[in-house]
Amino acid sequence: MSFKVIIPARYASTRLPGKMLKRIGDKTMIEQVVCRANESNAEAVIVATDDARINEALEHSECQTVLTRADHASGSDRLAEVVDILELSDNEVVVNVQGDEPLIAPELINEVAGQLIDEPNASMATAARAIHEIRDFDDANVVKVVINQRGRALYFSRAGIPFRRDPDADSQATLAWHHIGIYAYRAGFLKQYQALESSLIEQSESLEQLRVLDHGYEILVHKTELDAGFGVDTQEDLERARHVFESRTD
Numbered sequence: 189m190s191f192k193v194i195i196p197a198r199y200a201s202t203r204l205p206g207k208m209l210k211r212i213g214d215k216t217m218i219e220q221v222v223c224r225a226n227e228s229n230a231e232a233v234i235v236a237t238d239d240a241r242i243n244e245a246l247e248h249s250e251c252q253t254v255l256t257r258a259d260h261a262s263g264s265d266r267l268a269e270v271v272d273i274l275e276l277s278d279n280e281v282v283v284n285v286q287g288d289e290p291l292i293a294p295e296l297i298n299e300v301a302g303q304l305i306d307e308p309n310a311s312m313a314t315a316a317r318a319i320h321e322i323r324d325f326d327d328a329n330v331v332k333v334v335i336n337q338r339g340r341a342l343y344f345s346r347a348g349i350p351f352r353r354d355p356d357a358d359s360q361a362t363l364a365w366h367h368i369g370i371y372a373y374r375a376g377f378l379k380q381y382q383a384l385e386s387s388l389i390e391q392s393e394s395l396e397q398l399r400v401l402d403h404g405y406e407i408l409v410h411k412t413e414l415d416a417g418f419g420v421d422t423q424e425d426l427e428r429a430r431h432v433f434e435s436r437t438d
Contacts, residue, residue, distance in 0.1 A: 191301040191372070192280065193230040194270055195221055195251075196263035197287035199239035203422050208242050210426055212290055213433035217420060218242060220290035220433075222251045227294035229301070230283065236270045261386065262396040264371070268382035271375045278376025281305055286369055290429055291417025296370060303410040304372040311377035312400060313408035314341070316365035317416065325352070325364050331395060333367040333409060341407040344395050365409070368416040371397070377405075 197218050201207045208218040215223070218235065225233040233251040237243055238258040246253050254273055260266040267284055276282070283301050285292060296315060304313040316333050324330045328346040336342050343349065344367055373381075387402035400407055420426050 190231055190281070191229075191283055191305070192232045192234060192276075193225040193228065193283045193285050193297060194234045194236055194267050195225060195285050195287045196260075196266040197221075197235050197237040197242050198258075198266075199237070199242055200258075201421075204420070204426065206241075207420060207426070208237075208287055209245055210420075212420075212426070212429050216245050217290050217426075217429075218245065218287050219249055221285060221287055221292070222246065222249050224290065224292050224294055225285050225297065226250050228283075228297035230297065234270060234274070235287070236266045238266075264373075264378065264396055265382050267373070268378040271378045276375040278374060278379075280375040282373050282375055282378065284371040284373065286419060288420045289369075289417055290420065291432060292370070293414045293416065296368070296412060296414045296416060299412055299414070300370050300372045300410055303408050304374070307408055310408050311374050311380075311405055313372040313410060314397065315368040315370055315410045315412050315416070317368060317412055317414075319364040319366050324366060331367040331369075333365050335365060335409045335411075339409055339411075341397075341401065341409050343401065344393070344397055346393055346395070365411070367397075367409075368412070369419070370416070 197208050209216045212220050235251050235253045236256050243253045254270050256266050256269045281304050300313055300315050319325050325348045332349050333344045334342040384403050387399040390398040420429050
């Protein structure tokens with residue numbers, strides 16, 4: 189199984205400025221993400237950043253860094269620039285691991301990459317976990333995905349989908365899937381992606397993967413039982429991540 193991990197790492201952040209360089213345990217957050225990626229089966233780990241400070245912070249880490257433009261609308265657009273800079277072949281599999289997910293399971297990276305490798309005609313893959321709690325189903329911060337019988341995404345939404353006709357039936361929530369923000373692409377598709385016009389539904393939901401569906405491409409969805417951890421978007425998230433790392437070293 190051959191694939192590369194590319195980690196988009198922007199310095200700017202509205203809710204937690206400079207979050208990539210915040211300390212979690214004995215490392216910065218971006219260094220922790222690089223460590224998780226290196227624990228996967230990736231043949232190379234590349235950090236795509238728009239800021240020299242992140243580049244400098246990774247000077248002694250086991251990864252390659254690529255400085256990219258600062259005006260990218262999404263992480264996928266940033267990855268597309270890296271594909272061009274590194275001149276990756278169209279069939280190479282690239283996994284997008286978010287730079288603010290220091291708790292991501294290396295096994296999940298392998299699973300999503302393997303999903304795409306096993307489907308040579310597919311262009312993109314992602315992952316999802318079953319939702320069992322109504323509060324998660326109703327939470328707009330928990331992105332839901334509806335999956336067809338062929339394992340392809342029908343739609344992603346912050347709204348509760350599929351609709352619960354009987355809101356009192358807790359079992360209804362198990363029909364829903366929580367989308368995990370990890371993606372695997374073929375490098376050639378990333379070149380196509382950056383040329384796709386931004387979608388109205390993408391803008392409405394603020395979900396970049398909807399651009400792919402709106403233009404008629406399929407997204408494979410790997411159903412997993414692995415704990416995907418959580419993204420660090422706020423100071424509260426940061427303290428929570430620090431607590432998890434402290435608990436692991438106790």
